[in-house]
Amino acid sequence: MGYSQEVEPETPLQECEQCRPGHTRAAASAASRLKACTLKAGELEPGGMGTEDTLELIRVVETDIAKKVADLLNISVARVDVHCPLNTLGMDSLMAVELKTAIEEDMGIEFPVEALFLGAGISDLAAHVLWQRTSGRGLEAEDGPLGKVLSSGRQSGEPTERVFAHRNHPEIQPECLPFEDYPEYRNLQQIMLGMKARGIDNPYFRVLEGADSNGAIREGREYITFSRYNYLGMSGDPVVSQAAKDAIDRYGTSVSASRLASGERPLHREIEKEIADFVGTEDSLIFVSGHATNVTTIGHLFGKPDLIVHDALIHNSILQGCQLSQATHLSFPHNNWQALDMILRESRPRFRRALIVIEGVYSMDGDIPELPEFIKIKKRHGAFLMVDEAHSIGVLGKRGGGIGEHFGINPADVELWMGTLSKSFASCGGYIAGSGALIEYLKYTAPGFVYSVGMSPPNVAAALAAIRLLRKDPQRVTRLHELSGLFRMLARERGLNTGASNSGSPVIPVIVGDSLKAIRLSQALLRQGIDALPMVYPAVPDNSARLRFFVNCIHTPEQIRFALDVVAPELEALQKVDDEKQRAASSLWALLQGSAPP
Secondary structure (H helix, E strand, O other), rough: OOOOOOOOOOOOOOHHHHHHHOOOOOOHHHHHHHHHHHHHHHOOOOOOOOOOHHHHHHHHHHHHHHHHHHHHOOOOHHOOOOEOOOOOOOOOOHHHHHHHHHHEEEOOOOOOOHOOOOEEEEHHHHHHHHHHHOOOOOOOHHHHOOOOHHHHHHHHHOOOHHHHHOOOOOOOOOOHHOOOHHHHHHHHHHHHHHHHOOOOOOOOOOOEOOOOOOOEEOOOOEEEOOOOOOOOOOOOHHHHHHHHHHHHHOOOOOOOOOOHHHHHEEEEHHHHHHHHHHHHOEEEEEEHHHHHHHHHHHHHHHHOOOOOEEEOOOOOOOHHHHHHOOEEEEEOOOOHHHHHHHHHHHHHHHHHHHHHHHHHHHOOOOOOOOOOHHHHHHHHOOOOOEEEEEOOOOOOOOOOOHHHHHHHOOOHOEEEEEEHHHHHHHOOOOEEEEEEHHHHHHHHHHHHHHEEOOOOHHHHHHHHHHHHHHHHOOOOHHHHHHHHHHHHHHHHHHEEEEEOOOOOOOOOEEEEEEEHHHHHHHHHOOOOOEEEEEEOOOOOOOEEEEEHHHHHOOOOHHHHHHHHHHHHHHHHHHHHHHHHHHHHHHHHHHHHHHOOOO
């Protein structure tokens, strides 16, 4: 779930209002009211509160927690019963940790997360908040309103899941049980039915055959596809494919264990040394999933006393890592290093460690951050810097060395270099590159590495061959830059909006406006043999829905010209239809206005 609880610094950043993009005025007003109420309680001596004061404070706290729960579960706040045990609402462990963190940060209290699994309701939590802010200051949770819940659960000696199963709660709603009745699933079905009613085929999960980006096959027809991240054409390259086949013959298809146990193979250390040498660091470590690389690394290296500040458009895997870590995490406006500097100036002193997270190339807009400025800021404030190079390694720089080579910086100025092997390097998985101490620590302690099977031999061999092939033939990067530049130039000549896509980036959006138009344009292109997927709300704002084009070095100039010669008129035709509908609606409104009685 993509929910992210943003936490405002205690000192308002009045100099830069946009430093808090995740907050609305209404939310800020509610938070201020809650803070005022809890502060009022905190000023009173035990027993010094009147009944009306107590009831008002409990109501405000219950309302605030209920909103947090509703946001987490993506349900209406009206469906949240403050007396219903939270463990009956379908809250998983990650949600529970996030709720606990949000309540503690907003209310200035603490409570054990197990209370959420043992039957505590929102009313219990509100009572605990009030108790800790008054007579319970400095006491253990077991001594207050949560004591009965905690003691009964612990004394049962059973796993939390079994405690849930033994309790009979008549408040459980039917939609909390079978997956078919999940409100979230029903909402997805409504979206699917809505597309079908408009004559729109599902634009996702398209089945394409073949390895080449310029000749994929779908239902017996050849397509030019711009939806693959095969930037350097390594997937399908004979040398890379042969390396994978040879690895299967020698090591099999799986190492069948975690590397810490008995899954280590010579290929693993070969590729890690190759990556470190390529990026310019002391060492690296590979993981079986790019998404899991970010989640487990951030979740393991940082904790509750720490601060993580990330770009507002950062990837979901970073957000999940932030939630797992329980660190306070703030976002700064996209690519706005000035706002980041201001946030750290106000907030950094209150935290143990601080981490800044950015990407090398942002996959929605194809733009590149000013890495040297972020390095200056991290040094100024004593923070770590992490760069997610999923879409920039193998792409930026003359030899594909990534954003570090692009700007000519010292690799040691970035503590955590993250990248994926699934795009430029024709495999799957991810890596962290950095100091020898960092890598050694992760190798022995990071849960996503220690408790996961080692990467399979054919995948390791494919990525290793791709990196070595790139180092021998950096002309692939040169061709990629030339073709990306051609695409951007021709698109802009045809009046297409390519947004903030930078020179050197192969990620080029064509922004069309609303989501329905983006989906219709994608379908129109597919009918003419061009595969480009739409990105629609909520992945992007509805008024900036787009088609994303990922240029690969094995595309041809002719294919790019053909694609853009199709995109421009198809988009113009869709715009004319929208304009006609708008004019018809305006005419009808004018007619109704004219016929209305005075």
